[in-house]
Amino acid sequence: MVIMLPPRAQDLVDRYTDRMDRESPGLLQGLYLVGSVALDDFHDEVSDVDFVAVAENPDPESLRKVHEGLEKFDGLYVTFEDLRTSPSKVPPGHFQLEGELKTGDEGRSPVEWITLANYGVTIRGPRPAELDVHADPEELREWVRGNANSYWRQWLDDPSDLIYDAAIAWTVLGISRLHYSLVTGDITSKSGAGHHAIKAFPEHRAVIEEALRHRTSPIARPEHPDLDRQAAAVAYLEEAIASFG
Template structure:
C-alpha cells in the first residue's frame, strides 16, 4: 500500500482489496485511487475513496462475476458500521469502477465498464465515472494501490474531447437539474445546495481552464468568479468543509438562490463553450 495515502484510506483500501481477493481470486490485477486523494483534497473522516479497478479478462463469461462484485460492495458494511458506531460517520467508503484489462487502454468513451458502485448503489450495467474527467484525474494524480504505476496503464482520457464532454454533461445533467431546483417548493438541505452548486462550479472551471479541481477549490473559484452568488456558495463551502452553516442567507431562500447561481454558471459555460 502506497505510503502517500492517508492512514484511514490506506486501511479501507487494504480491507477492500483483501475482500476482493477472497471473493474474486486473481480477478483484480491493478487498482488505483483517484478522486479527492488524487486532487490532494482528501479529508480524513469525511471523504470517500474513488477507485478504478482493472479486472482480468480470464473472468469474462464467469457466471458468478456480478454476484461476487455485489458481495464485494457489501463487504464494506461491517467496517462502516463500526465507524458509525464510534462516531466517525460512514466516510472512507470505497466507490469503485471496474473495467476489463483488455479495454483499459482504449479511449475512455469507448470503454464498456463492467460495473460500479457508489455509496449504497451498485450498478451492474455501467459506470458514470468512466469518463474523460475521471480518467484525467487518474492520469494527472492517480495513485496505484495494486499493480504498476498508473502512468504505465496506457489510459486515454481523450484530452481533445474533454471540454466537449463537460459541455454535454452540463447541458444534459446540470441544466435539467437547475430547472428542477428552480421549480421546486420544499426547502433544500445544505447537502443539496453543495451538490447543486459545487458540481457545476467544477465543470465550469474545467471548461474554462482544462483542469480538474476539488469541490472545495471549485467553491472558492465560483465565489470569486460569481461574487453576486457568493453568499449561497458559502453555504455549499461550509457543508463540504463540515463547518458551521452560515445563518445568512436564511434557509427559506436557499432554493431560489441555488437555482439562480446554477443558471448563471450554466449560461457562462454555454457562452465560453457551446455544447456540440
C-alpha cells in the same frame, strides 16, 4: 514509495484487497484511488473512497461478496485496454455505487480517465503515467458541456431540494467543478472548484462561500428554509450553466 492514506481509506483498501486476493487470486491487476483521496479533499465523515480496479472479466457474484460491508467504497471495473481507449467507446461494465454492484456506463467518462491519468493514487499495478490512459482535454470539455445541460439543468427545473445545506454544496460546487474543467481541460476537487468559482463568478461569492462551508454537512431538513439562499443558488446555477453554451 510509501503511500500515506487517510485511516478510513487505508482500512477499506486493506479489507478490499485482502478479500479480492482470497476470493479471486490473481484477478486484481491494478487498483487506483481517484476522487477526493486523489484530489487531496478527503473528509473522513462524509467522503467516499473512489477507486478504479483493473480486472479481466470479474464474476459479479464474487464481487458482491468482496464488497459486502465496505461502506463508502465506490468505483468501477475496467481493463488496461479500456483505459487506453476513449471512455465513450468503452463497453458497459461492473461498478459499485452506494453499496450495490451494478452494470452500466456509470463512471466511464473523461472525468475518471483524466483524474486517474493526472492524480490517481496507485495501490497496485503500474503507475498511471505508465498506463497510457486516454486523457483528452477536449473530450472532457465536450462531456462537461453535455452534463451541465442535462443533469445540472434538472436542478433548475425543480430547485425544491435547495433548501438543504448538503444540496447547496452539491449543486454549487458540482457545477463549479464542471466550469473548472471547461476552462482548464483538467479536474479539481469540490473545494478547489469553489475557490475557482469565486474568481470566475465574483457576483455569486456569497452562495459559493456558503457551499464551501457546507462541504461536509449531513443531509438534514432545515427548521426554517432559507428561500433567499435557494434563490441565490438558482441564480448561480442559471449563470454557470449558461456559460457552457
